[in-house]
Amino acid sequence: MNYDSARLVDLLAGEYVLGTLRGGARRRFERLLHQRPDVRSAVWRWESSLGELGLTLAPVSPPSAVWSAVARRIEPADLHPAWWRSIGLWRAWSLAASTALVVLLVVSSPFTTSPPPPDSAPDHVSVIGDGSEPLWLLSANLETGAITARAVNAVAADVDKVFELWMLPESGPPISMGLLPVGGESVTRSLPAGLRALLRQSKGIAVSIEPAGGSPTGAPTGPVVHTARVVSL
Amino acid sequence: MLARSALGDRDAFQRLYEATAPRVYAVLLSMLRDSALAQDVMQDAYVKVWGQSRDYHADRGLVLSWIIAIARYRALDLLRASKRRDALEMEAVQQQSLTEPTQEGFSDLLQECLGKLADLQRRSIVAAFVNGFTHEELAAREATPVGTVKSRIRRGMQRLRECLQQ
Incomplete structure (x- = not known):
């Protein structure tokens, strides 16, 4: 054929x-x-x-036992591999991130890209990974608003595609946090005060693949390829 | 709700389930005609939706269509693997009238394109989708050669695609 x-x-x-x-x-x-x-x-x-x-077809409500069975089968919702829970990793990363030399990368984002205030040791971190391999490390100081993303193993999605980072607030639609760096680069941004509280209360972050330049709609348009929690140190 | 489900938000996933389950269950009952089996497939389908929610993207169309597709593939596997429709069931199939699309529920474009099909083409395609009928089952209930049903569906799908692409 x-x-x-x-x-x-x-x-x-x-x-x-x-x-x-x-x-x-x-x-x-x-x-x-x-x-x-x-x-x-x-x-x-x-x-x-x-x-x-x-x-x-006319809708037919299934018996409530169906949802109960589904709920049992998706429990527990263990989203993170063992390395994610390692407190040693968090401490090591906190120390490393506070002294890391970062490269500023200007991207389309609602956030300013002014350098963070000095001595802004991270108080929140996140590891975005694929199985056992971390792809990006994020660190934020929600007092100063400094947030840094470092690509540790992430490579470009495609020639005309980019990775876009989204915050998933407790309620409401995802909020773009800008494009993620690849190939070992880092980017540091200054998070506006209003969004710091949202990030503190957020249910996590997500990464989608978007056209070059980022989502044209302000909402994720491509597949969500990674999700992660934001952990308070 | 799906984006939050992708993050492991079970409350959001429950809301997604409540919003979509009656539609999905109606399709499964229509295909399987066995409520216990339909409920088993519902479970499998929604566990899969939970596991694959991060793979969903806008190119896949409506979230409901995506979930219906997941559930239908599972139901089709069961129907084909178990050859569930034995002689008794086939008799019931033959007596069952083919589902005629209503004027409500789907887009104007699909309604318009279905309207351009010959009556038997439209009925056969809708019956294959909502009842899960094979070519042989459609042929048996219409007392028509299988080859005729195959070419009828193929021509109907060609016309449907040409119309939908316009």
């Missing part, structure tokens, strides 16, 4: 979503789905279009 034909791929994607693509043809298509972004995009388009057909 000629999987290079966009028209054929699109039709196969439609029948895959519909469920009428079966047996060996379905398995071959699933392999393709894992290998090719164009195939995934075709499937997503059909999922989005055909998904609306589900709305033709």
Whole structure:
């Protein structure tokens, strides 16, 4: 079968979503789905279009036992690997961050990029990681507003993509905290006073992949690839 | 709610569940016609949504469509693997009228594009989606050769895609 034909791929994607693509043809298509972004995009388009057909049916509330079972299965919500919880790591990072030489990087952000006041030892930290590997280290002093992001293992997402950092306040939509550096670089910004309280109370931070220059809408538009908590030292 | 679920916010995830579950459950009941099985699939689907919530992005369309897709794939796997529809069930399938889309619930564009399909094309596509029917099941209930059903659905999907892309 000629999987290079966009028209054929699109039709196969439609029948895959519909469920009428079966047996060996379905398995071959699933392999393709894992290998090719164009195939995934075709499937997503059909999922989005055909998904609306589900709305033709009258809603039926499932028994409350279903949610109870789901809630049990997602408990405990352990988001962080063991290295995250290591207090030694926090102390070491706190000390290192307070003396680190940082490179200022001007990015599109609601925050100013003036240098932080001297002697602003971090009182909040966060490690954004992938499995056992930390990708960025964030440190903030919420008294002075100085916040530093350092890329320890993060590399560029793609030639025309960037990583954007978001704060997830206790209520309300995510708030952009600017673009994250890559390739070993660091960036330090000054967090406005109003946002320091939000960060202190926040449920955490998230990283999404966005077009060059950052989200065009002010809200995450790409996949959320990492999440982390902000920990008070 | 989904962004917060991606962070591990269980309250946000519960709100997402409450907002979407009745729609998802209706699809699963329609496909599986077995409430206990539909509830099992609901559990599996929402545990998967919880685990994959950080993979969701705007290109995937409405959050509800994404969740319905996850639940339907699980239900399709079960239907195909267990060949659940035995002779007795097939009789029920044959007596079941094909679902006709209502005028409500989905976008004007999809409504318009479905309206451009031949009646049997539209009914077959909707039935395959909301009932999980295979080509063979559709052919049996319509007393039509399987090849005819296959080409009918293929042509209907082609026309649907051309219309949706305009």
